[in-house]
Amino acid sequence: MAIDTQQPGHRLDKRPGGSGPPNRVRRVLEDNGALTALAVLVLVLSFWTGNFFTTTNLLNVGVQAAVTAILAFGVTFAIVSGGIDLSVGSVAAFSGVMLGWFTTTQGMPVFLGVVLAILSGTAAGLVNGILISYGKLPPFIATLAMLSAARGLAQVVSEGSPVVLPDSLTWIGKTMGEWLPVPVLVMIAMGLLAALVLNRTYSGRSMYAIGGNEEAAHLSGIRVRRQKLVIYTLVGTFAAIAGIVLASRLASAQPTAANGYELDAIAAVVIGGASLAGGVGKASGTLIGALILAVLRNGLNLLDVSAFWQQVVIGVVIALAVLLDTLRRRA
Amino acid sequence: MTTPDPPPARELLRTEGIRKTFPGVVALDGVDFDLRAGEVHVLLGENGAGKSTLIKVLSGTYRADAGRVLREGKAVRITGAEAAEKLGIGTIHQEFNLVPHLSIAENLFLGRQPRRFGLVDRKKMEADAKVLLERVGVTAPPRTPVGKLGIAGRQMVEIAKALSLRTRVLIMDEPTAVLTAEEVNRLFVIVRKLRAEGVGIVFITHHLEEIAAIGDRVTVLRDGRSVGQVSARAPQDELVRMMVGRSIEQQYPRETVQAEQAAASAAPLLRVTGLHKKGVFENIDFEVRAGEVVGIAGLVGAGRTEVVRAVFGADDYDAGRVEVAGKRLPGGDVWASHAAGLGLVPEDRKGQGLLPDASVAENLGLVTLREASRGGLVDRAGQRKAASRIADRLGVRMAGLDQHVRTLSGGNQQKVVIGKWLLANSRVLILDEPTRGIDVGAKVEIYQLINELTASGHAVLMISSDLPEVLGMSDRILVMSQGRIAGELTAREATQDAVMALAVGTSAPGTSEMEDSPRGH
Incomplete structure (x- = not known):
């Protein structure tokens, strides 16, 4: 639709300010493959399509990234600790439906509904945690079971059809002061919270220790089982908040919402530089990963690429991102 | 030939x-x-x-x-x-x-x-x-x-x-x-x-x-x-x-006699009575006093590692009592052992002792993570300072606190594992094969560290399959055989022959560790 046919190379040369960029910027980019990829992607799209680099569109990208990013922050906890959580999409839908049920069906006050919805997702996460730490199920299996169970519960509670949310709730999906989208604000807040948890809290540092070497963590006095409980419960909380944002944006809670989002979330974490083997990963990386996915989808839409091809491109990008990162580390 | x-x-x-x-x-x-x-x-x-x-x-x-x-x-x-x-x-x-x-x-x-x-x-x-x-x-x-x-x-x-x-x-x-x-x-x-x-x-x-x-x-x-x-x-x-590039005058620098005198008057820091785990070990009784190094010798498979892991709370046991400084440990709870002042340097350094891809600072701060937390937040600057102090004291040779421990030499890795317990002020250290795969120079440094620790009132329980080491460094030696303590020797009466006799003593010929025949069920 809006393919700018001007030679991109010509303009690329001029824009980034001659010999200006200090070495520091270069080093940051080199140290962080995903950030470089995001920068390149934004640059290319800015020059290729005239309407990518506009405030409206960029905020739009932010809104599109928000739900994936919030889910992915939670999944980062699981992956850093050497586990995985496949249930976040279903738990998000379940929490959204619970929000609708509490506020619309039961007519509870909005504030209380939000709190109870967050608690619902948290409870689902807690069940994951119990199965993993005390039931000794592999995280893959426990959360695979929850993927099915939570989705089913969402259908049961909503009786299979969308629940319309009260008007007083949908502001979460809209903008503040006419232009600042609330989902983006929530994403930033959750990102900061995730970074704080990972870097500064006892649980966060334990995640790195457990993912780095579970036996060494155990022998160093870290209560591994209890920490796993905390980890998967937290993932559930993050999924619930993502579900609330998603439902508010759509103004209705749908039991089929966020289907397959767990894979996007895992992709965002991995693109962001985390290792599925555990012990490595950052909230900032995860944010970048989620932004890359959103920018890509948005850009491909602007370029009028069909939805089918978009999936192919995103698959290629995931493979490339991780491949480049692996190569860079090996060098 | x-x-x-x-x-x-x-x-x-x-x-x-x-x-x-x-x-x-x-x-x-x-x-x-x-x-x-x-x-x-x-x-x-x-x-x-x-x-x-x-x-x-x-x-x-x-x-x-x-x-x-x-x-x-x-x-x-x-x-x-x-x-x-x-x-x-x-x-x-x-x-x-x-x-x-x-x-x-x-x-x-x-x-x-x-x-x-x-x-x-x-x-x-x-x-x-x-x-x-x-x-x-x-x-x-x-x-x-x-x-x-x-x-x-x-x-x-x-x-x-x-x-x-x-x-x-x-x-x-x-x-x-x-x-x-x-x-x-x-x-x-x-x-x-x-x-x-x-x-x-x-x-x-x-x-x-x-x-x-x-x-x-x-x-x-x-x-x-x-x-x-x-x-x-x-x-x-x-x-x-x-x-x-230099000569090592004395390979085992333990001053046994002095230590013996000091230990005789000291109170037991670690006391184990009647420890039992079905099919693994039985009737384990011993104590380790402040200022003392007690060695555990025995063949591989005699149950030495299993006993110290149970003492430390890494594994459960069926019956018995473990006391540190007079206080009974609950069993099966590493955190409680740590809080009571017990530390374990496990036998498999890379597999059990370290986070290989984490930095020296993070590894040193692992045990003290909880003490360094206030209101749920970890004081990482304080942890770093403490890590730097202990790395200096132990003479860890590294490019910096941010170096990944995977890239350190074996001896320096071992110092990091010991260091995390020293940071936690553990008074009783259990060392399981502390010098395995470590070069001669680093070995002597570890021995000197053991001496310093006991001199300052720590107690050390050391498993070693290296007979000269166990003889050279211990004040008393427990010899294990088939899940039991087969005997106890003082530093003076212990010889390689005496230890080996106890280690193989009760086992019927032919049933000792024949590793090439399939075991299992």
Whole structure:
């Protein structure tokens, strides 16, 4: 639709300010493959399509990234600790439906509904945690079971059809002061919270220790089982908040919402530089990963690429991102 | 058989001026080495001297930056594991490359199974495997899953695999480190047999006494350079001097008598009574006083590690009592043990002691993570400061606190594991094989550290399979055999013979650790 046919190379040369960029910027980019990829992607799209680099569109990208990013922050906890959580999409839908049920069906006050919805997702996460730490199920299996169970519960509670949310709730999906989208604000807040948890809290540092070497963590006095409980419960909380944002944006809670989002979330974490083997990963990386996915989808839409091809491109990008990162580390 | 002066045998392998650098580190800085047919050439050096790097260059894992490798006089390029295999160079790494769930035969012929009409010819494979296994003296049937073999058995399977590849140059990286004395003897029989067949063997060991027993020549590496080549009959102190560039006056600096007097009057810090775990150990009673080093000797499999893990709370036990400074521990709770002042340095440093890909600072701060938390937040600056202080005190040689511990030498890694417990103010330290795989220089540093700790009122419980070490460093020695404490010896009455007699004492002949017969159910 809006393919700018001007030679991109010509303009690329001029824009980034001659010999200006200090070495520091270069080093940051080199140290962080995903950030470089995001920068390149934004640059290319800015020059290729005239309407990518506009405030409206960029905020739009932010809104599109928000739900994936919030889910992915939670999944980062699981992956850093050497586990995985496949249930976040279903738990998000379940929490959204619970929000609708509490506020619309039961007519509870909005504030209380939000709190109870967050608690619902948290409870689902807690069940994951119990199965993993005390039931000794592999995280893959426990959360695979929850993927099915939570989705089913969402259908049961909503009786299979969308629940319309009260008007007083949908502001979460809209903008503040006419232009600042609330989902983006929530994403930033959750990102900061995730970074704080990972870097500064006892649980966060334990995640790195457990993912780095579970036996060494155990022998160093870290209560591994209890920490796993905390980890998967937290993932559930993050999924619930993502579900609330998603439902508010759509103004209705749908039991089929966020289907397959767990894979996007895992992709965002991995693109962001985390290792599925555990012990490595950052909230900032995860944010970048989620932004890359959103920018890509948005850009491909602007370029009028069909939805089918978009999936192919995103698959290629995931493979490339991780491949480049692996190569860079090996060098 | 003693080796007569070797006739000038055919040269199998020669390296000239091998150099290899990694970012910030020169790992090899001109290594000259040669290997003849039918000799055992020992490669000796402290950890970090470059032995592993040299092996990795010869086995194709690394490419040298400079220098030449000659195979029977011809310059060759070893570009990968496959190239090394084609050149007849086989390597037995410390970590074996075997698939535990597959049978011995399948492991021997992995990726090159004999085939008939495109299908694997099991019969032929197992028959061929049997022949190979006989050569290395393994009696287990070829169908046995490798996972059922003991360590010594697996090592023999690795050797058989190398033989099946027509290996002429066999590199063995610390093959004796994980073996019991008897297994070592049996390994030596096989190595001598291979030598007689004309195979050239590069043998790496930290045990100086093994050199005269098995070696013909010795090349010493220091700081990435080959600093000399001597006969394997050279006296040990000369070898040590070449390795460290200085002489180590006293290998075991323990001042036993003083310590004994000090300990006699002190209160027991650790008291274990009637500890029992069905089928694993029984009737374990002992105590360790402040200022004392108590050694635990015994054969591999006697239950030593199991006992200390239970004492520490890493595993559960069925009955008994563990008290630290008079306070009973709940059992099965590492955190409680730590809080009571107990610390464990586990036997498998990389697998159990460290977060290999985390920094020195993070590893040092692991145990104290909770104490360093206020209101849920960890004081990371304070942790870093503490880590820096302890790293200085222990003399950890590192590029900085942010260096990944994976890239430290074994001795420095061990200091980090000990350091995290010192940061936690543990008064009773359990050290399980604290110097395994560590070079002579670092060993002495660990011994000195043990002395410093006991002098300042700590108590040390040390498991060691290294008899001279256990005798040299302990004030009292508990000898374990088949899950029981077979006897206790004071430093003065303990001799190698006395310890061994207790260690093997009650076991019926033939049931001691025969590692090549399948165990399991």
